[in-house]
Amino acid sequence: MFSKTFLAGSLLAVKAAATIFYAGVAESGGEFGVWSATSTVGTGLPGRLGAEYQFINKAAIDVYVDQNKINLFRVAFLLERMCPLSYGLGARFNETHFQEFADAVNYITVTKGAYCILDPHNYMRYNNPSQQPMTGSIIGDTSDVTAATTAQFGAFWGELAGRFKNNEKVIFGLMNEPHDMDTNLVLANDQAAINAIRAVGAYQLILAPGNGWTGGHSWVEAYTGNSPASSEVMFQITDPVNNTAFDVHEYLDSDFSGGHSVCSQPAASNLAGLTTWLQKYGYKAMITEFGAANGTQCSTYLTDMIxxxxxxxxxxxxxxWAAGPFWGSYSPCCTDSQQWGSLEPGSLASDGSPGLYQTVWQKLIQPLLPTTLQKTGIANIKGPGGVVGPISTVRSSSTVRTSTASSTLSVKTSVVTSTKTSTTTTKSATSTSTKASSTASAVPIYGQCGGGGSVPWTAPCAAGTTCKYVNEWYSQCL
Structure with a gap:
């Protein structure tokens, strides 16, 4: 029931003074240990913590928080480990793996007080990570009988968010780098996840990716295998609690891959189209992957981007991008396969010289850490003191729900029991738009069809779907 005008003006962001509220490093390692030269399904699954994969090194987290004063980590994991192939993608987890992951997240958020992006590092694919980023079935691809459905993706996020909904320092990164798929399907999957997260009462910040590796330079461009352009589709995303930003990646080498040591792509000109689009629609974004490994030639490019x-x-x-306990002298970014180490504190190059932590992080990035970083309160698009609540409440009342959305939100350290939601149905997404217009005759599947709290409203659902009540703030067409 929200028009484009209202969405563009207030749904995901309210324009404010230039500020960076969250800054830090990506932790790469939870996605390790599954590579197979023959693309053998199941290789490295479930794997052994500390042998095939590792989420974080707690000592390195200590250095980044206590000495470097960052407030954000992005922690990668694999869907196939969290949701084993024998279960399928959805609300049933490998509880041992979840506890390992939760321990890492809780160390960052509870013990150290930093914010943590949960990062399913799957490229919008599920069932075969053996040659990522190209293997696995595209989530929601109805032409592939082996593919997980959009509804299953929503069910997964409803379950994961339900377990972390009382941890105000958690940020939900919906998916790492969707690519080579229909952008309308990226939208449908993103929307199903957002709906499921909000349906379980989780109000924290959500980061929604676009298509084409969610590249900032290509946000306004369509190209073979990645069309329409993200800019033509992603403005339709809706969030009933007004707390979603776009997840963007941007590298500085010739082909934007992050594979080369020479920087040649200036951020200001390459991000201009995305920046204009964000301004036009009133949205916010977070760049969760960028980097350089040449601390001399790339220095101007990197500092200019920050x-x-x-x-x-x-x-x-x-x-x-990136730190992580298993990189050793190998480099996650920007070296033309040279072994210059990583952003992990103490990292060394293969010849024993200082690694990228010293030559890039300490030399170039750390001096540019903002002074505006948020220290407490729920992760949100507005920064310190930002209020999070259902749109109808923010729009019509000076009060908001404080049980889960205020800066005094308690941080939960124990595992929450599973909370199944109505998104566990196996209905696949067929609509290319999930936004309900105030002038539309019916709300499409997965759209919001009711809410308002003390000022309730409802809207008719499209044929074949029913408006399902979730709570007083939110009902969904399913």
């Missing part, structure tokens, strides 16, 4: 984000108020945060 300064560009700081000077444009549509960007609220960033994480550099």
């Amino acid at each position: 300064n560009y984000m700081a000077s444009n108020d549509v960007y609220i945060g960033w994480t550099a």
Whole structure:
């Protein structure tokens, strides 16, 4: 029941002074241990913590928080480990693996007090990560009988969010780098996840990716296998609690891959189209992957990019790629396969010289850490003191729900029992739009069809779907 005008003006962001509220580093390692030269399904699954994969090194987290004063980590994991192939993608988890992951998240958020992005590092694919990023069935692809459905993706996020909904320092990164698929399906999957997260009462910040590796430089462009352009589709995303930003990646080498040591792509010109689009629709974004490994030739490119984000108020945060306990002298970014180490504190190059933590992080990135970083309160698009609540409440009342959305939200350290939601149905997404217009005759599948709290409203659902009551703030067409 929200028009484009209202959505563009207030749904995901309210324009404010230029500030970066969250800044830090991506932790890569939870996705390790599944590579197979023959693309053998099941290789490295479930794997052994500390042998095939590792989420974080607690000592490195200590250095980043206590000495470097960052407030954000992005922690990668694999869907196939959290939801084993024998279960399928959805609300049933490998509880041992979940507890390992939760321990890492809780160390970052509870013990150290930083924010943590949950990062399913799956490229919008599920069932075969053996040669990521190309293997596995595209989630929601109805032409592939082996593919997990959009509804299953929503069910997964409803379950995961339900377990972390009382941890105000958690941020939900819906998916790492969707690519080579219909952008309308990226939208449908993102929307199903957002709906499921909000349906379980989780109000924290959500990061929604676009298509084409969610590249900032290509946000306004369509190309073979990645069309329509993200800019033509992603503005339709809706969030009933007004707390979603877009997840963007941007590298500085010739092909934007992050594979080369020479920087040649200036961020200011390459991000201009995305920045204009964000301003046009009133949205915010976080750049959760960027980097450089040449601390001399790339220095101007890297510092210019960080300064560009700081000077444009549509960007609220960033994480550099990448640290992680298993990299050793190998490099996650930007080296043309040379072994220069990683952003992990103490990392060394293969010849024993200082690694990227010293040559790039300490030399170039750390001096540019913002002074506006949020320290407490629920993760949100507005920064310190930002209020999070259902749109109808924010729009019509000076009060908001404080049981889960205030800065005094308690941080839960124990595992929450599973909360199944109505998104566990196996209905697949067929609509290319999930936004209900105030002028539309019916709300499409997965759209919001009711809410309002003390000022309730309802809307008719499209044929074949029914408006399902979730809570006083939210009903959904299913």
